[in-house]
Amino acid sequence: MSISAAVCVRDVVKKYGDKTILDGLCMNVDRGTIYGLLGASGCGKTTLLSCMVGRKSINSGEIWVLGGTPGEKGSGVPGPRVGYMPQEIALVGEFTVRDAVFYFGRILNMPETLISERFEKLSMLLDLPPDDRFLKNCSGGQQRRVSFAAAMVHMPELLILDEPTAGVDPLLRDKIWNYLVEIVHSEKIAVIITTHYIEEARRANKIGLMRNGKLLAEESPARLLQLFHTETLEEAFLILSRNQEDGIINSVMEACNRQNGNGVIESASSTTSVATFDMAYGSKDELTKEKKTTKIKKDNTSMESYRMKALLDKNWKQFYRNVTGIVFLISFPLLQTLCFLHGVGGEVKDLKLGIVNDETMTTRCSNFVFNGTTEIHDFDCNFYNMSCRFLEYLEHPMIAKVKFNTLDEAITAITHGQITGALYMAENFTQSYQSRIEDGKDAESWISEFGEIKAYLDMSNRQIGMTLKFKLYKLFYDFQEEVFRECNWPARLGNLPMRREYMYGDEEEVFTIFMIPGTLVTMCFFLGSMMTSQIIITDRKDGVWDRSIVAGVTSLEIILTHFILQASIMVVQAIEVLFTIFVAYQYTYIGSTAVMFLLTYFAGICGMAYGFWVSTICEDHSQANISVTGGFLPMMLLCGLIWPLEAMPIGLRIFAKCLPFTLAIESLRNVIKKGWPLWDFQVFQGFGVLLLWILGLGIISVWAMKLKR
Numbered sequence: 001m002s003i004s005a006a007v008c009v010r011d012v013v014k015k016y017g018d019k020t021i022l023d024g025l026c027m028n029v030d031r032g033t034i035y036g037l038l039g040a041s042g043c044g045k046t047t048l049l050s051c052m053v054g055r056k057s058i059n060s061g062e063i064w065v066l067g068g069t070p071g072e073k074g075s076g077v078p079g080p081r082v083g084y085m086p087q088e089i090a091l092v093g094e095f096t097v098r099d100a101v102f103y104f105g106r107i108l109n110m111p112e113t114l115i116s117e118r119f120e121k122l123s124m125l126l127d128l129p130p131d132d133r134f135l136k137n138c139s140g141g142q143q144r145r146v147s148f149a150a151a152m153v154h155m156p157e158l159l160i161l162d163e164p165t166a167g168v169d170p171l172l173r174d175k176i177w178n179y180l181v182e183i184v185h186s187e188k189i190a191v192i193i194t195t196h197y198i199e200e201a202r203r204a205n206k207i208g209l210m211r212n213g214k215l216l217a218e219e220s221p222a223r224l225l226q227l228f229h230t231e232t233l234e235e236a237f238l239i240l241s242r243n244q245e246d247g248i249i250n251s252v253m254e255a256c257n258r259q260n261g262n263g264v265i266e267s268a269s270s271t272t273s274v275a276t277f278d279m280a281y282g283s284k285d286e287l288t289k290e291k292k293t294t295k296i297k298k299d300n301t302s303m304e305s306y307r308m309k310a311l312l313d314k315n316w317k318q319f320y321r322n323v324t325g326i327v328f329l330i331s332f333p334l335l336q337t338l339c340f341l342h343g344v345g346g347e348v349k350d351l352k353l354g355i356v357n358d359e360t361m362t363t364r365c366s367n368f369v370f371n372g373t374t375e376i377h378d379f380d381c382n383f384y385n386m387s388c389r390f391l392e393y394l395e396h397p398m399i400a401k402v403k404f405n406t407l408d409e410a411i412t413a414i415t416h417g418q419i420t421g422a423l424y425m426a427e428n429f430t431q432s433y434q435s436r437i438e439d440g441k442d443a444e445s446w447i448s449e450f451g452e453i454k455a456y457l458d459m460s461n462r463q464i465g466m467t468l469k470f471k472l473y474k475l476f477y478d479f480q481e482e483v484f485r486e487c488n489w490p491a492r493l494g495n496l497p498m499r500r501e502y503m504y505g506d507e508e509e510v511f512t513i514f515m516i517p518g519t520l521v522t523m524c525f526f527l528g529s530m531m532t533s534q535i536i537i538t539d540r541k542d543g544v545w546d547r548s549i550v551a552g553v554t555s556l557e558i559i560l561t562h563f564i565l566q567a568s569i570m571v572v573q574a575i576e577v578l579f580t581i582f583v584a585y586q587y588t589y590i591g592s593t594a595v596m597f598l599l600t601y602f603a604g605i606c607g608m609a610y611g612f613w614v615s616t617i618c619e620d621h622s623q624a625n626i627s628v629t630g631g632f633l634p635m636m637l638l639c640g641l642i643w644p645l646e647a648m649p650i651g652l653r654i655f656a657k658c659l660p661f662t663l664a665i666e667s668l669r670n671v672i673k674k675g676w677p678l679w680d681f682q683v684f685q686g687f688g689v690l691l692l693w694i695l696g697l698g699i700i701s702v703w704a705m706k707l708k709r
């Protein structure tokens with residue numbers, strides 16, 4: 001007797017690193033039968049099933065499924081010929097019960113009416129929750145039943161069920177088994193089912209007992225009980241396990257190699273406790289015969305519009321039904337931009353500056369009159385109360401004057417962090433200051449000393465110290481220029497002997513403007529990388545990715561449909577930040593809006609490519625978060641946003657320029673501030689580097705994904 005088998009596994013070895021999971025395993029599943037695969041937790045059942053559906057590669061041996069090798073072009077596996085219910089729920093939480101079943105029907109190109117019909121039937125049979133209930137609101141058992149329905153909606157030739165009855169009540173479990181027995185007979189499909197309830201497997205036509213990566217026995221339940229003279233399958237399994245421990249039995253592997261000329265296995269092994277195997281298996285030719293005779297409907301390597309549509313529908317539902325996600329994706333860029341605009345680059349205010357004015361110690365400038373500080377006599381110009389006049393110039397939002405009686409008191413206040421700095425003007429400041437100007441190079445040294453203002457600055461916070469220093473210079477030159485003007489002296493002599501012409505921007509420009517290109521590019525890159533890595537890892541962890549692929553969807557279709565949605569979200573995010581900065585807050589720019597948008601957008605797309613790569617090397621969300629931020633932070637430190645590249649050693653500078661967003665920031669600055677066009681090399685190079693990174697990351701991610709199998 002020769003039966004064309006649905007699945008044939010021959011001498012399969014599967015390793016994870018050094019760990020051998022499947023150790024020369026053999027197994028045969030016939031069409032029109034239920035095969036119960038039993039074994040302790042961790043013995044490799046799920047791994048075996050994953051190899052059967054082409055989701056995991058094997059190290060050696062052979063697997064034939066429905067006449068072909070899983071994963072091979074034209075085998076139809078993965079694809080519509082198989083129905084796979086993985087151990088985890090592997091469904092989208094934002095799906096309703098109906099959506100879940102329809103999703104699988106649609107990616108398998110079933111007509112809507114047929115999906116509806118099957119859904120109604122399965123809903124009744126499995127006592128599914130109401131159609132419109134979200135899966136995330138269903139109990140574990142209910143989700144498992146929906147998962148079961150999704151695997152069966154297209155009535156495949158081979159149904160692989162990984163623990164479908166876990167957490168299901170006994171009545172329903174009975175119903176499920178009845179249904180399986182019925183469809184196996186009526187539709188002649190093959191079912192492989194794993195379960196931890198060994199006794200329920202009595203209803204299977206054949207049982208495979210698995211231990212330590214080997215199949216200890218493969219028999220009908222009745223025959224197993226008879227062979228071991230036991231009442232229960234548990235007891236039979238126990239005896240076989242003991243025999244394996246004692247080395248009496250190795251596996252049925254030997255049986256794989258002991259087929260007679262007709263493809264009939266004569267005996268398992270002289271040392272096994274299983275006397276004979278009277279089931280007959282096809283030879284390799286027989287098993288793979290169908291491959292030659294049956295025309296497989298479709299390769300699953302090409303892209304199909306119906307699958308893309310179903311995937312886009314899934315991604316969209318996942319997105320818009322996840323309110324927290326939407327709020328985050330829309331509000332986070334806005335929040336970041338607002339934080340940046342309000343928190344970075346504004347004018348420093350109210351810095352406490354100690355004032356020690358020995359010149360007017362007694363009067364404290366109380367009788368001071370601003371206009372009475374210069375007086376022209378013939379060719380002379382006399383100064384009065386110049387210290388008080390200068391203090392008037394310090395009436396500036398940046399400075400909060402604090403008066404001290406002595407310089408020592410002021411310096412103590414600086415050392416205690418009570419003030420940021422102090423100014424000291426000597427007793428005869430005005431007179432010395434005038435002599436310093438009039439005598440010039442002939443002035444005596446004591447005149448030079450008393451005629452200057454002494455500033456003591458706390459430079460521990462360099463940004464504040466430098467800001468205050470330059471403000472004091474600026475105010476002093478303003479003060480001196482005006483004094484010179486009043487004295488009818490050339491005002492220019494009161495300032496530095498250097499004229500400054502600003503080509504782009506100006507002296508008063510706030511730091512915020514410098515930061516805009518860097519903030520736009522890094523923010524979009526970061527958003528893109530976070531969004532993509534999170535979504536892809538969620539998809540993969542939930543098992544939806546794998547399950548969809550087993551149903552015939554290609555990785556490229558999944559990635560492309562994710563890309564389409566995320567790239568659309570990125571359009572909204574890029575517009576949102578650009579609008580906030582340049583329209584709502586009216587920061588000026590002189591370049592092309594379109595080029596600014598494209599650079600910002602491409603930075604986001606590059607971030608998505610980076611997130612994609614991170615998702616291929618990381619197993620879970622926390623690893624991905626660490627990788628995204630761990631890669632992003634050094635890149636940000638080196639991109640010139642915090643400190644100019646010109647200050648770096650040459651080697652590091654070249655490296656920094658090769659990073660994704662260093663040149664993009666420079667390009668964007670050139671567009672915003674200088675109005676340079678896209679085809680200017682210094683603008684184009686930013687695009688060039690981004691595009692190279694997008695391409696490179698895309699290629700290595702796809703390659704890493706293939707390697708992972």
Ligand SMILES: Nc1ncnc2c1ncn2[C@@H]1O[C@H](COP(=O)(O)OP(=O)(O)OP(=O)(O)O)[C@@H](O)[C@H]1O
Nearest residue numbers: 016017021039040041042043044045046047048087
């Ligand atoms: N990707 C992986 N990398 C390394 N080891 C793995 C991987 N996947 C599974 N394993 C290990 O392989 C062994 C078999 O796992 P598998 O999930 O196939 O067992 P199982 O028989 O299905 O268990 P259970 O009945 O509990 O689901 C386990 O020890 C598991 O830790």
